[in-house]
Amino acid sequence: MSRLNASELAHRLARNAEAVCRHYLSNGHRQGRYWMVGDVRNTPGRSMFVRLIGPESGKGAAGKWTDAATGEHGDLLDVIRETCGLVDFADVAREARAFLSLPQPEPPRDERRAIHPAPTGSPEAARRLFAMSRPIHGTLVEAYLRRRGITSFHGTGSIRFHPRCYYRSDEHAATETWPAMIAAVTDLDGRLTGAHRTWLDPDGFDPVRLGKAPIDTPRRAMGDLLGHAVRFGVAGEVMAAGEGIETMLSLRMALPDMPMVAALSAGHLSAILFANTLRRLYIARDDDPAGDGAMAALIERASQDGIEAIVLSPRLADFNEDLRMLGPDALRAVLRAQIASRDAARFMAEAA
Numbered sequence: 001m002s003r004l005n006a007s008e009l010a011h012r013l014a015r016n017a018e019a020v021c022r023h024y025l026s027n028g029h030r031q032g033r034y035w036m037v038g039d040v041r042n043t044p045g046r047s048m049f050v051r052l053i054g055p056e057s058g059k060g061a062a063g064k065w066t067d068a069a070t071g072e073h074g075d076l077l078d079v080i081r082e083t084c085g086l087v088d089f090a091d092v093a094r095e096a097r098a099f100l101s102l103p104q105p106e107p108p109r110d111e112r113r114a115i116h117p118a119p120t121g122s123p124e125a126a127r128r129l130f131a132m133s134r135p136i137h138g139t140l141v142e143a144y145l146r147r148r149g150i151t152s153f154h155g156t157g158s159i160r161f162h163p164r165c166y167y168r169s170d171e172h173a174a175t176e177t178w179p180a181m182i183a184a185v186t187d188l189d190g191r192l193t194g195a196h197r198t199w200l201d202p203d204g205f206d207p208v209r210l211g212k213a214p215i216d217t218p219r220r221a222m223g224d225l226l227g228h229a230v231r232f233g234v235a236g237e238v239m240a241a242g243e244g245i246e247t248m249l250s251l252r253m254a255l256p257d258m259p260m261v262a263a264l265s266a267g268h269l270s271a272i273l274f275a276n277t278l279r280r281l282y283i284a285r286d287d288d289p290a291g292d293g294a295m296a297a298l299i300e301r302a303s304q305d306g307i308e309a310i311v312l313s314p315r316l317a318d319f320n321e322d323l324r325m326l327g328p329d330a331l332r333a334v335l336r337a338q339i340a341s342r343d344a345a346r347f348m349a350e351a352a
Contacts (some may be wrong), residue, residue: 005040006077006089013076014063016100017052020076023099023137025050026152027256027349039067040074040082040152043257044349048072050079079150084135085157085232095135104134126185126195126223133160133182141181143212144200149323150249152256155232158184159245167199169216178213179200183230183245185223188275194223194316196230196245196264215260221264227273232261235275238343240312241298242284242319243269243291250323251312254332255339258282258347266290270297280308282339287317312338 013020021028021035027044028037033053047069054062066073081092097104099341118124136142137152139161145153165180178199185194197220199213212218230245232252240260242248248262263269266286270293273282281302285295293346295311302309314322315334322331336344 010075010077012100017063021050024079042083083154085155098135098137121222123193123223127192129195130184133162136161142181147205147211148246158230162258185228187228193228194225196221221230227271229261229263231261235259236277237279240282246320247318248318252330254335255347256349270294281285283311285311285313
């Protein structure tokens with residue numbers, strides 16, 4: 001199949017406009033010939049409207065959207081870019097093709113070249129692993145996260161799926177392959193410095209392992225991690241930080257527009273680097289001794305930099321357990337009582 005350009009991809013998405021909106025703009029709803037939502041980043045509301053029915057091009061074309069509050073407008077490729085947090089058009093096109101169940105194109109023959117192995121565990125190996133992975137729509141990663149109670153995926157371009165990621169229990173063991181969630185670890189400038197792998201069980205969601213593969217260490221990180229994190233959104237004056245990817249994605253179910261980072265461990269959480277713009281830091285606490293130690297160290301560092309630190313505590317062991325066991329409304333209530341009122345008004349999603 002020949003490569004599709006941006007216009008052709010946009011037209012194909014427009015023919016499935018309602019399905020696109022239901023997936024990427026899940027906080028909205030259909031009203032007549034339009035899909036209504038808060039903005040192109042899937043915020044709840046009614047100021048943005050997407051035309052679901054119309055000609056393929058020209059005035060009133062299907063798939064075109066306008067945000068009446070900001071004057072922004074575009075097509076469904078822009079929706080994919082913004083809700084998935086993507087930057088490069090190649091990644092947007094890859095996500096669009098995956099949604100449309102189209103084959104991914106092979107690179108032209110003259111673009112192919114010999115690739116030398118990268119040192120095991122190096123930042124370069126992490127960059128290559130992330131580049132070989134694909135967006136999560138329609139993959140085991142999406143199914144895994146949904147079973148963990150996480151159903152909103154806007155701004156999750158830092159997470160991808162690899163169908164056959166290598167795993168060895170130790171240096172002497174045979175190499176196995178398992179499907180995996182691959183998360184990009186980046187610095188404050190967005191440069192990829194490492195990657196985190198969560199190997200998944202392809203045979204279903206076990207309530208004990210919570211969907212992770214039946215192996216000794218189903219989570220591992222690689223590359224340059226100290227000070228860096230898996231990022232969801234771009235930090236400004238306010239940011240939330242915690243250890244686990246699932247923990248922070250659970251928080252985003254209640255605070256969808258608050259920038260967040262997952263540091264991947266208690267030790268790395270205590271060492272995250274702060275953006276110069278940061279003025280208030282929410283710390284998602286895990287209910288264990290290591291989490292308490294990281295929280296104390298991070299509060300001290302933030303105080304030294306003039307940053308207000310506010311601890312967010314779950315009712316159960318962590319915020320993903322709160323989300324799964326208590327539900328999203330209870331999670332919102334837990335957080336509303338702990339965050340500043342101005343941040344609740346700015347970042348908190350309303351109940352569906």
